[in-house]
Amino acid sequence: MAKSKYNRVLLKLSGESFCKPGGFGIDGAELKSIAERITEICKLGPQVAIVVGGGNFLRGENFSQLCKIPRNTADYMGMLATIINACALQETLEKLGQPTRVLSAIEVSAMCEPFIRRRAFRHLEQGRVAILAGGTGNPFFTTDTCAALRASELDADLLIKATKVEGVYSDDPEKNPDAELFEELSYDDVLKKNLRVMDHSAISLCRDNNIPIIVLNIFEKGNITKALCGEQVGTIIC
Numbered sequence: 001m002a003k004s005k006y007n008r009v010l011l012k013l014s015g016e017s018f019c020k021p022g023g024f025g026i027d028g029a030e031l032k033s034i035a036e037r038i039t040e041i042c043k044l045g046p047q048v049a050i051v052v053g054g055g056n057f058l059r060g061e062n063f064s065q066l067c068k069i070p071r072n073t074a075d076y077m078g079m080l081a082t083i084i085n086a087c088a089l090q091e092t093l094e095k096l097g098q099p100t101r102v103l104s105a106i107e108v109s110a111m112c113e114p115f116i117r118r119r120a121f122r123h124l125e126q127g128r129v130a131i132l133a134g135g136t137g138n139p140f141f142t143t144d145t146c147a148a149l150r151a152s153e154l155d156a157d158l159l160i161k162a163t164k165v166e167g168v169y170s171d172d173p174e175k176n177p178d179a180e181l182f183e184e185l186s187y188d189d190v191l192k193k194n195l196r197v198m199d200h201s202a203i204s205l206c207r208d209n210n211i212p213i214i215v216l217n218i219f220e221k222g223n224i225t226k227a228l229c230g231e232q233v234g235t236i237i238c
Contacts, residue, residue: 054081
């Protein structure tokens with residue numbers, strides 16, 4: 001069996017991964033598909049932490065603008081949405097036989113543990129998937145920034161941004177059929193070209209902590225194995 005070249009990996013899942021394209025909420029088939037791919041990662045040997053988004057329910061900034069609700073409140077509502085996704089993913093992973101714990105940056109004691117760095121390390125060392133919910137616990141920060149922050153805190157060797165596209169393009173491939181797919185970019189390339197793959201703060205944080213980022217299509221069979229074994233897949237930012 002193939003073995004991962006990375007010891008500890010952080011996987012960033014968007015909220016849209018939990019539903020069908022253009023959909024809302026959680027779709028059972030999509031949820032199971034994501035969980036199956038996470039168990040594939042675990043079989044390759046690395047410790048796995050996951051940061052989940054909540055855009056399938058609510059995006060704080062957009063919701064604030066649409067409903068005239070203060071951005072602080074809207075962002076906290078978005079953090080609660082990530083906890084819904086995290087708990088659904090935990091239950092699905094454990095049905096597949098993969099021990100999992102949810103750790104949240106905001107306190108929801110009936111559903112999940114608080115995020116404590118040493119506790120997260122302990123779960124990872126025990127072979128459990130650590131799902132990190134609640135964003136950073138602060139408004140005005142996206143879950144992309146949270147992913148970079150947690151990857152830095154947990155000394156991750158790699159950050160995988162799991163998407164439904166093949167990698168980082170020069171333009172939106174759905175709108176521009178001539179958009180170029182990049183195989184490799186530097187952190188500074190992403191910042192200078194203003195590529196909308198992750199927030200600039202997330203890219204800068206990974207750069208400062210020497211954490212490579214791979215952007216790939218998680219639904220393409222074999223992509224995860226290739227990425228973790230060091231083969232070219234998607235776009236690598238380093």
